[in-house]
Amino acid sequence: MSKLVSTLREAMEKAGLKSGMTISFHHHLRNGDYVLNMVLEEAEKMGVRDLGVEASSIFDVHAPIIDHIRNGVVTRLGTNYMGAKVGKAITQGVMDTPVIFRTHGGRPNAIETGKIKIDIAFVAAPCADAAGNANGIYGKSACGSMGYAVSDAKCAQKTIVITDTLMPYPLSPASIEETNVDFVVKVDEIGDAKGIVSGTTQITRDPVGLKIAQTAADVIRHSGYLENGFSFQTGAGGASLAVTKFLKPIMREKGVKGSFGLGGITSYMVDMLKEGYFEKLMDVQCFDLGAVASLRENPNHIEVSASRYASPGVKSACVDHLDTVILGATQVDLDFNVNVHTDSNGFIMGGSGGHSDTAAGAKLAIIVAPLYRARLPIVVDRVHTKSTPGSTVDVLVTQRGIAVNPEREELKRRLVKGGLPVFDISELKNLAERVTGTPEEISKGGRVVAKVEYRDGTIIDEIRSVE
Amino acid sequence: MIRSLLFIPGNNPGMLLNADVHGADAIILDLEDAVSPDQKDAARILVRNAVRALSYNTQLVIRVNPLGTDYYLDDLKAVVPLKPDFIMPTKVDGEEYIKDLAERLTAFEKENGLEEGKIKIIPLIETAEGIENAFRIAKASKRVFGLFLGAEDYSADLRAHRTKEGDEILYARGRILNAARAAAIEAFDTPFTDVNDEEGLEKDAFLAREMGFTGKAAISPRHVSGINKAFSPTKAEIDYAYEVLMAIEEGIRLGKGAVSLRGKMIDKPIVDRAKRVVETAKILGLGGYENE
Amino acid sequence: MKISKSAAAGSMESNDAMILIEPGEGDVEIAIESVVMRQFGKQIESAVKSVLDEYEIDDARVWVRDKGAVECTLRARTETAILRALKEEAK
Structure with a gap:
């Protein structure tokens, strides 16, 4: 029997899509993804309603989902990250059932343990063969790693691979294997290359961000964790990526050879692999073309599934081997809890992604953030939304000083000895407020529009509507 | 100990807010070239409020508009009560300029009930005439703390082509340095102007240090650590x-x-x-x- | 004192505020638009008001478009706008 069908509609019908089902998507095509919108539009035409959508992330490009929520095609939503556009509509209460926010590790665990039951997984694939073997390293929409789609394909009742580049059988490597695929559809375009990955990820030019990054690198230097075999993860944005720039000369000076770099991978990390700073890269998501090319060509650049990356339910995951992670924050409170879900006005504009997974796994979790953004201080009495529990966060680095979690006495001692400007976190708060004034707290009025599920499956916070 | 002096535009609230976090030994809040003529009033008031509210933890220099402009006196009047460590007068061409400034400072210090002579002067020398008079400028007042070379305007005045290597300013550097040391005061080198060239900056700073300069100015926070490194003993x-x-x-x-x-x-x-x-x-x- | 000429100061850059001051209708009226309205609306109003008081201005309309300026910036922009309006008048 051929799996290849000629239209998306036909695949959806053959897979038995009907009202009330749960369908899933991965987000490797990021803000260039066409597939989620394509599927929901087709579902609406088919007259299907009351769908549950499990998308590993929702970007601004997915704004049409707001209409599908309004007209009842989508009634339930689970995700690990949500951009500001859809986030605003959700916060304003467009959906009756609260959104479930998970983490990049919690999601595959929920799928693999049956907590999330996916009826049909829609797997956008930059290239695939007619049997459904697929990867992200070839094709015009190449996105690199397809790690977030692996559990979906494996555990869904039906899996549909959607590609714009059909390759001869057998395609290798197979990030998604034919054993899990029911149907394959070729469409004109699965995404807009411009929105999928950037050319190269630029290091911030903001001097405050650079100052923070330099300080974070000094924290790593004096933390006691920078030894041979060092493993490291950092994000692509703001001060996070810049930490790598300052870490490099420190590793060179100390003669430290790292074991692996983890996570979303940028060309900056690729350069460090090539130059021998790390032995391997473990890649769940490529952020730029340099990372995609490296995954394609360098055998030491390894694709990992979301489950292997960060699941708390597997026998071990990459995050459990991680020494240091650099993470961002919109707010940090006096107990070191971090908010990456909501903005200062309470609107959803993000999500945990791998934030709480890596914070929990890493021996040293460093939050980098400016002491104030315009007039808003970063340190608050209580975070508006608790995304990552303070017990898993070790250090906050700002441009005017750092704070160490009081549970980490030994680490604090080392950093003070290393000459770092260590403050009590409440001192950092006061330092900021002397300049900004004390903000009035945002009321937490409305009804629950989202729940934040920690990686272990417990609900650690709720997000309420804002008018 | 002033190795690095970081320029901060006087009418930029965001940069003023973080002026002292970049590791510079001194910050230069600029009311002159970084502020357009129609914003001189705004910058003067903003700098005043920022200095009062933010209590900077670095040495504080305020660069004022040159003698002979409408802004000179207004600037001095506004900044003296802020008790900066240094005033940086611009386009300083001779000793009369410094004498005038020193007198005005004394008058404003008295007016504000401040200790006399506390505010020092770092003259910015950036004309051919200023270079010729460097020693006399250095000796013009006890307030003169150090001479500062401004190579951009100076090389334009010479009609020289400004290069990264700086052969065209070698004479000025030597002259400033000799004048400053002869007068037993400090000498500060001109900023390196390519913000993106960190290697070039380090070379330029190292050269200045080898020549004998005390420190060097920076027009970008990104140059501060390179300058500090060059001017610190290994x-x-x-x-x-x-x-x-x-x-x-x-x-x-x-x-x-x-x-x-x-x-x-x-x-x-x-x-x-x-x-x-x-x-x-x-x-x-x-x-x-x-x-x- | 009455404001009889209008003037503006500041910018729409982040960390700054644009203050427009113009003749009022017998009293002081302050209209505020801010990216941090919920957190700092009241503090913005009292900062602007206190600068107006320092100059004993009791008849003016003030428009504040705030991009997250801290208090010392807001006060500087307000003062600049007032001085510009008074200077216009003196011409």
């Missing part, structure tokens, strides 16, 4: 300085007339240099024999 230099001083002590103890170290006679210039290095290292909290 560990080898500190170690050698301690060795010199210990050898001298030993020589005195043994009543030796001449002392040599590693087969080289230690004469007075070497001892003086070693003392300076040790003193600098102590101020900067850098390691040496004593700290180990």
Whole structure:
């Protein structure tokens, strides 16, 4: 029997899509993804309603989902990250059932343990063969790693691979294997290359961000964790990526050879692999073309599934081997809890992604953030939304000083000895407020529009509507 | 100890907010070239409020508009009550300029009930005439703390082509330096203007340090750490300085007339240099024999 | 004192505020638009008001478009706008 069908509609019908089902998507095509919108539009035409959508992330490009929520095609939503556009509509209460926010590790665990039951997984694939073997390293929409789609394909009742580049059988490597695929559809375009990955990820030019990054690198230097075999993860944005720039000369000076770099991978990390700073890269998501090319060509650049990356339910995951992670924050409170879900006005504009997974796994979790953004201080009495529990966060680095979690006495001692400007976190708060004034707290009025599920499956916070 | 002086545009609230976090030993809040003529009033008020509210933890320099402009007196009147460590007058061409400034400062200090002579002057010399008069400028007032070379305007005045290597300003650098040292004051080097060229910056800063400059200005926060590095003694230099001083002590103890170290006679210039290095290292909290 | 000429100061850059001051209708009226309205609306109003008081201005309309300026910036922009309006008047 051929799996290849000629239209998306036909695949959806053959897979038995009907009202009330749960369908899933991965987000490797990021803000260039066409597939989620394509599927929901087709579902609406088919007259299907009351769908549950499990998308590993929702970007601004997915704004049409707001209409599908309004007209009842989508009634339930689970995700690990949500951009500001859809986030605003959700916060304003467009959906009756609260959104479930998970983490990049919690999601595959929920799928693999049956907590999330996916009826049909829609797997956008930059290239695939007619049997459904697929990867992200070839094709015009190449996105690199397809790690977030692996559990979906494996555990869904039906899996549909959607590609714009059909390759001869057998395609290798197979990030998604034919054993899990029911149907394959070729469409004109699965995404807009411009929105999928950037050319190269630029290091911030903001001097405050650079100052923070330099300080974070000094924290790593004096933390006691920078030894041979060092493993490291950092994000692509703001001060996070810049930490790598300052870490490099420190590793060179100390003669430290790292074991692996983890996570979303940028060309900056690729350069460090090539130059021998790390032995391997473990890649769940490529952020730029340099990372995609490296995954394609360098055998030491390894694709990992979301489950292997960060699941708390597997026998071990990459995050459990991680020494240091650099993470961002919109707010940090006096107990070191971090908010990456909501903005200062309470609107959803993000999500945990791998934030709480890596914070929990890493021996040293460093939050980098400016002491104030315009007039808003970063340190608050209580975070508006608790995304990552303070017990898993070790250090906050700002441009005017750092704070160490009081549970980490030994680490604090080392950093003070290393000459770092260590403050009590409440001192950092006061330092900021002397300049900004004390903000009035945002009321937490409305009804629950989202729940934040920690990686272990417990609900650690709720997000309420804002008018 | 001023190794680095970071320029901060006076009408930019965001940069003023973080002016002192970049590691510069001094910040120069600029009311002159970084502020367009129609915003001079706004910058003056903004700088005043920022200095009062933000209590900067670096040395504070305020660069004012030149003598002969409408802004000169208004600037001085506004900034003296802020008690900056230094005023940086611009386009300084001769001693009369500095005498005028010193008198005005005294008058404004009195008016504000401030201790007289507390505010020092770092003249910005950026014309051919200013370079010719460098020594007289340095000696014009007890307030003059150091001379500062501004190579952009200066090389334009010369009709020279400004290069990264800086051959065209070698004379000015030497002249400023000699004048400053002859007057027993400091000398500060012109900023390196390519914000993206960190390697070039380090080379330029190292050259200035080798020539004898005290420190160097930066137009970008990204240049500060390179400048600080260039103007701080290295560990080898500190170690050698301690060795010199210990050898001298030993020589005195043994009543030796001449002392040599590693087969080289230690004469007075070497001892003086070693003392300076040790003193600098102590101020900067850098390691040496004593700290180990 | 009455404001009889209009003037503006500041910018729409982040960390700054644009203050427009113009003749009022017998009293002081302050209209505020801010990216941090919920957190700092009241503090913005009292900062602007206190600068107006320092200059004993009791008849003016003030428009504040705030991009997250801290208090010392807001006060500087307000003062600049007032001085510009008074200077216009003196011409």
